[in-house]
Amino acid sequence: MKRKFKIFRYDPQKDKKPYYKEYEIEVQDGWTVLDAINHIHFYVDGTLAFRRACRSEICGSCAMRINGKNRLACKTQIKFLGKGTIKIEPLPGLPVIKDMIVDMDPFFKNLEKVKPYFIKYSPLPDEEQLQTPEEREVINEAAICILCGACTTSCPSFWANPDYLGPAALLKAYRFIFDSRDEGAKERLEIINDRNGIWRCHAIFNCTEACPKEINITHYIKKLQNLAVNSEF
Amino acid sequence: MEIEKYYHKSDALVVGTGLAGLRAALALADAGIDTITISKVYPTRSHSVSAQGGIAAAIAHASDDSTELHMWDTVKGSDYLGDQDAIEMFVNEAIETVYEMEHMGVVFSRMPDGRIAQRRFGGHSRPRAVYAADYTGHVLLHTLFEQCIKKRVRFFNEFFVLKLVYREDGVVSGVIAWDIRNGGLHIFNAKATLFATGGFGRAFKITSNSFANTGDGLALVLREGLPIEDLEFVQFHPTGLYRLGILVTEGARGEGGYLLNGKGERFMKNYAPEKMELAPRDVVSRAIQTEINEGRGIDGKDYVYIDLRHLGAEKIKERLPQIRELAMNFVGVDPIKEPIPIQPTAHYQMGGIPTTKKGEVTKDSQNTIVPGFYAAGECACVSIHGANRLGTNSQQEAITMGRIAGEAMAEFVKKADLFSIPEQAIEEAEAYVRKYLEGNGSVRPAELREKLHETMTNKVGIFRNEKDLSEAVKEVRELEEQIPKIKVEDKGFIFNLDLQEALETENLILFSEIVAAGALNRKESRGAHYRVDYPKRDDENWLKHTLAWKTPEGVKFDYKPVVITKYQPQERKY
Ligand SMILES: Cc1cc2nc3c(=O)[nH]c(=O)nc-3n(C[C@H](O)[C@H](O)[C@H](O)COP(=O)(O)OP(=O)(O)OC[C@H]3O[C@@H](n4cnc5c(N)ncnc54)[C@H](O)[C@@H]3O)c2cc1C
Numbered sequence A: 001m002k003r004k005f006k007i008f009r010y011d012p013q014k015d016k017k018p019y020y021k022e023y024e025i026e027v028q029d030g031w032t033v034l035d036a037i038n039h040i041h042f043y044v045d046g047t048l049a050f051r052r053a054c055r056s057e058i059c060g061s062c063a064m065r066i067n068g069k070n071r072l073a074c075k076t077q078i079k080f081l082g083k084g085t086i087k088i089e090p091l092p093g094l095p096v097i098k099d100m101i102v103d104m105d106p107f108f109k110n111l112e113k114v115k116p117y118f119i120k121y122s123p124l125p126d127e128e129q130l131q132t133p134e135e136r137e138v139i140n141e142a143a144i145c146i147l148c149g150a151c152t153t154s155c156p157s158f159w160a161n162p163d164y165l166g167p168a169a170l171l172k173a174y175r176f177i178f179d180s181r182d183e184g185a186k187e188r189l190e191i192i193n194d195r196n197g198i199w200r201c202h203a204i205f206n207c208t209e210a211c212p213k214e215i216n217i218t219h220y221i222k223k224l225q226n227l228a229v230n231s232e233f
Numbered sequence B: 001m002e003i004e005k006y007y008h009k010s011d012a013l014v015v016g017t018g019l020a021g022l023r024a025a026l027a028l029a030d031a032g033i034d035t036i037t038i039s040k041v042y043p044t045r046s047h048s049v050s051a052q053g054g055i056a057a058a059i060a061h062a063s064d065d066s067t068e069l070h071m072w073d074t075v076k077g078s079d080y081l082g083d084q085d086a087i088e089m090f091v092n093e094a095i096e097t098v099y100e101m102e103h104m105g106v107v108f109s110r111m112p113d114g115r116i117a118q119r120r121f122g123g124h125s126r127p128r129a130v131y132a133a134d135y136t137g138h139v140l141l142h143t144l145f146e147q148c149i150k151k152r153v154r155f156f157n158e159f160f161v162l163k164l165v166y167r168e169d170g171v172v173s174g175v176i177a178w179d180i181r182n183g184g185l186h187i188f189n190a191k192a193t194l195f196a197t198g199g200f201g202r203a204f205k206i207t208s209n210s211f212a213n214t215g216d217g218l219a220l221v222l223r224e225g226l227p228i229e230d231l232e233f234v235q236f237h238p239t240g241l242y243r244l245g246i247l248v249t250e251g252a253r254g255e256g257g258y259l260l261n262g263k264g265e266r267f268m269k270n271y272a273p274e275k276m277e278l279a280p281r282d283v284v285s286r287a288i289q290t291e292i293n294e295g296r297g298i299d300g301k302d303y304v305y306i307d308l309r310h311l312g313a314e315k316i317k318e319r320l321p322q323i324r325e326l327a328m329n330f331v332g333v334d335p336i337k338e339p340i341p342i343q344p345t346a347h348y349q350m351g352g353i354p355t356t357k358k359g360e361v362t363k364d365s366q367n368t369i370v371p372g373f374y375a376a377g378e379c380a381c382v383s384i385h386g387a388n389r390l391g392t393n394s395q396q397e398a399i400t401m402g403r404i405a406g407e408a409m410a411e412f413v414k415k416a417d418l419f420s421i422p423e424q425a426i427e428e429a430e431a432y433v434r435k436y437l438e439g440n441g442s443v444r445p446a447e448l449r450e451k452l453h454e455t456m457t458n459k460v461g462i463f464r465n466e467k468d469l470s471e472a473v474k475e476v477r478e479l480e481e482q483i484p485k486i487k488v489e490d491k492g493f494i495f496n497l498d499l500q501e502a503l504e505t506e507n508l509i510l511f512s513e514i515v516a517a518g519a520l521n522r523k524e525s526r527g528a529h530y531r532v533d534y535p536k537r538d539d540e541n542w543l544k545h546t547l548a549w550k551t552p553e554g555v556k557f558d559y560k561p562v563v564i565t566k567y568q569p570q571e572r573k574y
């Protein structure tokens, strides 16, 4: 079946400003958007650039805007995108480097601010620290975030204010604060209990809708807000 | 056209940010060594993130177990080609590695009493796989990345390493890389360089591997006239999603999944009556391919089923959530209700850059060390996996050997001098990108890759023979002659994916000749290397490692003995 793609193009070395270019290609049954743009890049227009690695929804490279929504290209089946032209653009809210490639540094810098690593001050046992399946369950979903950026870049609060830590960084904070083994809750809460932290979330739910891993991010941010209000820190 | 050059110096360099590279970087950071870490993708995009099923260690939580048993299973799994001194060290360190990762915060799946859970995996005689549902690689890689943030590891992300600097005096003094984001050559000069560049699955049409797995490290080493070990041993994982090759973890069989042919039979009873679906991968992949070749695929086609339905919805959702999602999204099958169509998929390279047990790269049958050069993870060959790797042993190897190599480098750089980078190396690297940016070729990289895929998949696959392999060697050489004709349409400096793929395609073609020639050369069947014309293992002539060099006259071979300490080779039955 033939399908049309309208793709955002911008190469700062040669283009004064971004433009859209249309491609029409034959797509096969079962193709994802990634298969289609790979095909264009391989056989039609070698100058088209985008990130991808695993092509199986786990590395987080290929988040982009597809028909106006942040999605993973490798997870998006073409047959579920209706009949019309498919529009492909970079994630919003981050500087564009070229075509679908955005500068993820601001995203990762925000992540780094929340002490996104396990913190333990007590001595460690020789073997594992115990954690029951129930305790683990509390953070299980948050721990499988693939850092694709679809959530943070769908958030109007982030667009308005790039200093806002954003849902992905807050989710990471949740993942450690609510880890039964971790001892860094207080120092992390001090960082996120802030205008540019948990309190900038107005529960718009864009992030949760955008998340390709279907993580209920807003719910976890709410839990952080509750903790901040109720804790004795 | 001006290509800018940038110069960097550090004590240590780590190329690759998968499990092996990140663990090495942490070891170096812990030792206070000034280190630069380079990767062509953001660390969390590295292929290790896709690993699903688990990481092996004989912590004996789900049954009795011991390091001796882990060693025995690994030796037998390797079809006796694994070096037993390395395996013995590995199984002991493995336990430490698991607890250390837990101490860094990994969310391993747990038993009701809070201890780490374990599951079964092929070729392991005990439930030995430590896991986090079916996204074990993800949680391991992200945890190492988090620790690197904590320890302020210096990353150069999205830099493509295109030259290993191997000096005439036999010392490695760094690498030269292309800045993918901005263009420009970066010259990294260091006392010690580690390659942790991962696997080469992208040489095949159907593969479980990420786009980045183009065996760059192997090609760079071959180009400098250094040898590669045992590259003919390619693991085909039994269960890739039909037509796509995306992995369905062996954990699915570990949890009790069945393999069914077109007649609805659990055909493994005819191949491995005792271990059934949990025989090692080489055995299961050959069984599936035989069923397909003999017309017993589903509807006579080239796939069979993995059936999980009897495990029940709850277990599938809890233990195999990613598999369910992948099956639903990619082949439209919900494993709770229907069996999943699968076929074998190119998965893992057993061979690689030859190293000692400390990760030091060696260059001949005497194990002469190349000063300043280290390798770890899938790109390296210690050899722990011999002719066939057991599932869950490779994440374990990547982390354990990453740590050991990092520690060895830390010791080394304290005493070593910094050797300069010869001007000629920089000129070579520059000419290398210039030929694409200024050239006027006519063949798209994808066209060459497609031809390579046909050759490697059809002629260097699960079942091999003299005729196919000779043709394959010839065809790969013809492809190599086409390299100067590669067309790079994008002439820009900024995120030139076209250029990157040209460089990767060149690398794929380069090492593929070694795979095909090695397979042609080895006239026996052992582990994953199966010769229809030599169906028996031949210990008298072939109980030895292959070393292969690329020379203008073709591939040159030499051999080195297998280290045998505890277990003498015997017939391998499952
Ligand atoms: C789908 C799948 C599932 C798996 N499941 C399991 C499992 O359950 N258990 C198990 O034990 N093993 C499993 N494996 C195998 C295991 O995941 C890999 O062997 C292991 O993760 C390899 O780690 P690594 O660090 O060596 O390489 P990788 O993680 O592949 O990392 C390679 C790194 O090198 C960098 N690099 C490469 N070339 C260049 C270059 N030219 N310039 C700059 N950087 C470069 C890349 O950017 C990347 O960072 C699985 C493999 C696959 C494909």
Ligand code: SF4
Pocket: A144, A145, A146, A147, A148, A149, A150, A151, A152, A167, A168, A171, A210, A211, A212, A213, A214, A215, A217
């Ligand atoms: S929370 Fe979801 S959308 Fe956000 S970065 Fe993680 S996986 Fe992506």
Ligand code: FES
Pocket: A051, A052, A053, A054, A055, A056, A057, A058, A059, A060, A061, A062, A063, A072, A073, A074, A075
């Ligand atoms: S390519 Fe890895 S998530 Fe899409």
